[in-house]
Amino acid sequence: MQTQLADFIRDTREGQEADAILRKCVHCGFCTATCPTYQLLGDELDGPRGRIYLIKQVLEGDEPTQRTQLHLDRCLTCRACETTCPSGVEYGRLVDIGRHVVSQRVPRRGVDALMRWALKAFVPRARLFGAAMGAGRLVRGMLPAALKEKVPLARPAGHWPAPRHARRAIALAGCVQPAMAPSINAAAARVLDTIGISLVEQPGAGCCGALRQHLDDHEGARADARRNIDAWWPAIERGEIEAIVMTASGCGVQVRDYGHLLADDAAYAARAARVAALTRDIGEVVAAEHDALVARLHAAPGSAGELAFHAPCTLQHGQKLRGVVESVLTAAGFELLPVRDAHLCCGSAGTYSLLQPELSQRLRDDKLAALTEHGALRIASANIGCITHLDPASDVPVRHWIEYLDERLAAAA
Known part of the structure; x- marks a missing residue:
């Protein structure tokens, strides 16, 4: 794709990156076949190729409108298009740049502006979010249905093993997970402890920055990164x-x-690169200890039963970790049921379920139908956002896969 970027961005790092990404796109349209919003709405401008054209026009000097902003807002940033793209277009980075530029030229107004401000100011603060979640649980029975489903019941975290191994790793607590599902990191700590790795959380670390990044607050995201x-x-x-x-x-x-x-x-550049290089998904860590895991499971009774696994977009498209968790669960004795259209987003996408509730709920309903059509009595996932989005609307429990593995290891003890 030929480009002629406008003066305001041409010589900036964002402009140079956007230009390189745009030039990779060959207009083939393969991306539209795997775009959730294009499948729902059938509008070229609600698919990756159309959004790429919109971003290109803005970066070349066209004045964006609220309609431009709407089409970019509707994108889940699921990055399924990146998995499909034969040319390696880094769409996720391009849409971040495009949204940021558009947000500077098309100011948010009214309820939309207020909601986005509140999300950026409130959710990343773990203590504040935790206090609000605790208060919400006290009055959960009196909340309207739409709000009630955003306040999940707490599951006890259980025992967190004291550090005792020479091998150690740090876990990110994050912003919402400590309040919404403290059982996840505790289960991860127990699983890793059984295979010889002590897991600890570092005081002072908090929100990863993704929420602010995708709400166009790039400096806030960088501040979160520096703190961690x-x-x-x-x-x-x-x-x-x-x-x-x-x-x-x-x-x-x-x-x-x-x-x-x-x-x-x-x-921070050198330290940031080092941190990025050290980062591992829990699935990668457990998969690397396959032999130790299997050895610990030798006394587990029979099959672990059937399970439907929902691979979050951030796992399969963002981190390109397809099949890793599935291999761990299969090794642990779970029978994984087939899931139709497993590449499609569930509609959670961070704050998307709050900012685009209608599209989000349609995607959630489709995903739950696909996950349960073969009779699954349990659903596993790998991201707190997906879990808390799917579980309230599901007739079967939705939990993090590490919690199911923790239960399996406990049965083998």
């Missing part, structure tokens, strides 16, 4: 840890991108 790097760096510098473990695949995509996010920050 500062919290983790002493342990990294002393050589005490071998990995930074992500139990939320959405956080994993963001932290793996720290090197790119802070590439122009002289004080």
Whole structure:
């Protein structure tokens, strides 16, 4: 695709990156076949190719409108188009640049502006979010149905093993997961403990920055990244840890991108690249210990039963980790049921379920139908956003796969 970027962005790093991405696109349209919003709406401008044209026009000097912004807002940033693209177009980065430019030229107004401000100011603050979630649970029975489903019942976290192994890793607590599902990181700690790795959380680390990044607050996302790097760096510098473990695949995509996010920050660029290189999804960590896992499971009774696995977009398209979790679950004795259109997004996509509720709910209904059409009595996923989006509307429990594996290991003990 030929480009002639406008003066305001041509010589910036964002402009140079966007130009390189745009020039990779050959207009083939393969991406539209795997785009969830194009499938729902049938509008070229609600598919990747159409959005690429919109972004190109804006970067070449056309004035964006609220209609331009709407089409970009409707994108889930699921990145299924990247998996499909034969030319390697990095659409996720391009749409971040495009949204950021458009947001500077088309100011948010009214309820939309207020909601986005509240999400950026409130959700990334784990203590504040946790206090609100606790208050919500106290009055959950009196909440309207739409709000009630956003306040899941708490599951006890259970025992977190004290560090006892020479091998250690850091877990990111994140912003919403400690309040919504503390059982996930605790289960990960128990699983890793059984195979010889101690998992710890570092005080001072918090939101990964993905929420602010996708709400066009790029400087806020960089501030989140710097805070996490500062919290983790002493342990990294002393050589005490071998990995930074992500139990939320959405956080994993963001932290793996720290090197790119802070590439122009002289004080943080090298450390950010080191953190990105150390980042591992919990599935990768467990899969690498296959023999130890199988050895621990030798006494587990029979099959672990049937399970439908929902691979989050951030796992299969963002991190390109297709089949890793599935191999772990199969090795643990679970029978994975087929899932139709497994590449499609469930509609959670961070704040998307709040900002685009109608499209989000349609995608959720389609995903749950696909996950349960072969009679699944349990659904597993790998991201807190997907889990809390799917579970309230599901007739069967939706939990993180590491929790099911933790139960399987407990049965073998």
